[in-house]
Amino acid sequence: MFEEVGTTTEGDIIINVGPQHPATHGVLHLVITLNGETIKKVEPHLGFIHRSIEKMCESLTYRQFIYVTSRMDYLSSHINNHACALCVEKGLQVEVPPRAQVIRVLMDELTRIASHELWWGAMAMDLGAFTPFFHAFRERESINDIMEETCGARLTMNYMVPGGVMQDLHPDFQKRVKEFLQLYKRKIHEYDELVTGNIIFQNRMKGIGYLSPEDAVSYGCSGPAARGSGVSCDIRKVYPYEIYDKLEFDEVLETAGDSFARYMIRLREMQQSIRIIEQLIDNIPDGDFQAKTKAVLKLPKGEFYQRVETARGELGVYIVSEGGTTPYRIKFRSPGFSNLSVLDHIARGSKLGDLVAMMGTLDLVIPDIDR
Amino acid sequence: MFIIKYIKEVYRGVKSLLVGMKRTLYYFTHHKEIITQEYPDNRDTLVMAERFKGEVVMPHNEKNEHRCTGCQACELACPNGTIKVIFKNELTPEGKKKKAIDKLVYHLELCTMCNLCVEACPSDAIKMAQTFEHSVYDRSELTKILNNPGSKIMDGVE
Structure with missing residues (x-):
């Protein structure tokens, strides 16, 4: 018989998680309808950190608007800036020098590792393990130091500009990255020892929050959330940009579709990013780090779309130009929004304690969802 | 079993x-x-990265001269309206009137350290400093005037 699960009946409890709650990783408000301890409905309420970034971009020039996008998905700010720079270059028909392309890909992959490491620590902390957070931050710190040395900032770098990158690599960059790779390989087994192999962690993750491949596609999930269900959607493979089509790396796929599969995807993705960095770090071509562009950029009249793979999934940048110095309209397709929309679907029927595990594996960054 | x-x-x-x-x-x-770094205690030995973007400063040489021509490229490049250039008229030794900067006002409270002004400057007049302890007791202290009082433009910078 068809059972109405989404409606409130007598005896149901409605509880609010957030907007200020450590488990939501930001200002997300969840209204949860409970029957006993079983979740009947999860309603995410957004808008607490809406800064109208899309509208702000309309009043900024094509050089200026890139820095705002660092504030969307602040954990993969390089990749956000990269997407915007690529979209503007598409309109300008600028050829990016090979050195700049390699630098961009190196920075993207370092950002991806840093983002996944923070997620790993926060994920373990959501489930009650506090120490892994510090272990994750130890490796992330060395990436942040590399970023600080070359880009001048640790989180919101604004390093990508239309036509290349803002500054050349720091002379110590290669040495520092190699040191990081050694450190990472020496410490990677700790991740499995501390968290992955832990019986309590496995019991709380396996079989929790099942997402079928069909639902992942119909809800528009992307990134590790969809690849955990076996949906091949890595933009680096499907629609390669920059030099990703010349690199050797695997698209990580798991078929279980539960929280543990999504967890394993991210751990294995870090290994693939390490593989990409190892291929590139000794082969950075000489030459310019920035193509010569005009001081005032003007995009021709038309519409331009570019998508990239951030640490969370597919980020799309859509620019409508009227031929002026500022965009007429900008739309960002953020990965977090679609991944959050599936939360209600996978949470129904499970227990309240498991909700945190599901939310953690979707890897929500609220400023990215709300923009 | x-x-x-x-x-x-x-x-x-x-x-x-x-x-x-x-x-x-x-x-x-x-x-x-x-x-772990024990931050406030290691303040004396703490070395920031040379490219670290802390705040915008205008370097002066020992004769109290800067390189700013007042071209307003930084003001145009800034996304937030952080920099304002205020002009004055100066007399050259030949007795001609010449436009020169009076004040280069910099609002640290609006700055996002995006480095676009430094990139836009054609005469390398401004650069990023490595300071990061910006907290003050009053908001008005964050509005700074970058050129020193009585400073002039360096010879040979056009």
Whole structure:
């Protein structure tokens, strides 16, 4: 018989998680309808950190608007800036020098590792393990130091500009990255020892929050959330940009579709990013780090779309130009929004304690969802 | 059969917990691998990266001269209206009127350290400083005038 699960009946409890709650990783408000301890409905309420970034971009020039996008998905700010720079270059028909392309890909992959490491620590902390957070931050710190040395900032770098990158690599960059790779390989087994192999962690993750491949596609999930269900959607493979089509790396796929599969995807993705960095770090071509562009950029009249793979999934940048110095309209397709929309679907029927595990594996960054 | 499976499960679980505990004990006894910086105490020895974007400054030489021509490229490049250039009229030795900067007002409270003004400057008049302890007691202290009082433009900078 068809059972109405989404409606409130007598005896149901409605509880609010957030907007200020450590488990939501930001200002997300969840209204949860409970029957006993079983979740009947999860309603995410957004808008607490809406800064109208899309509208702000309309009043900024094509050089200026890139820095705002660092504030969307602040954990993969390089990749956000990269997407915007690529979209503007598409309109300008600028050829990016090979050195700049390699630098961009190196920075993207370092950002991806840093983002996944923070997620790993926060994920373990959501489930009650506090120490892994510090272990994750130890490796992330060395990436942040590399970023600080070359880009001048640790989180919101604004390093990508239309036509290349803002500054050349720091002379110590290669040495520092190699040191990081050694450190990472020496410490990677700790991740499995501390968290992955832990019986309590496995019991709380396996079989929790099942997402079928069909639902992942119909809800528009992307990134590790969809690849955990076996949906091949890595933009680096499907629609390669920059030099990703010349690199050797695997698209990580798991078929279980539960929280543990999504967890394993991210751990294995870090290994693939390490593989990409190892291929590139000794082969950075000489030459310019920035193509010569005009001081005032003007995009021709038309519409331009570019998508990239951030640490969370597919980020799309859509620019409508009227031929002026500022965009007429900008739309960002953020990965977090679609991944959050599936939360209600996978949470129904499970227990309240498991909700945190599901939310953690979707890897929500609220400023990215709300923009 | 059920008993054997149950015992195996318990053994596996206890082992996994002990493996994690071993890692924790390792760091408990190896203090040298701890990399925490004790920040306010190490202030004297703390070295920031040379490209670190802390705030915009205008370097002056020993004769109190700067390189700013007042072209307003930084003002145009800034996304937030952080920089304002205020002009004055100066008399050259030949008696001609010449436009020169009076004040270059910099609002630190609006600045996002995006480095676009430094990139836009054609005469390298401004650069990023490595300071990062910007907290003050009053908001008005964050509005700074970058050129020193009585400073002039360097010879040869057009």
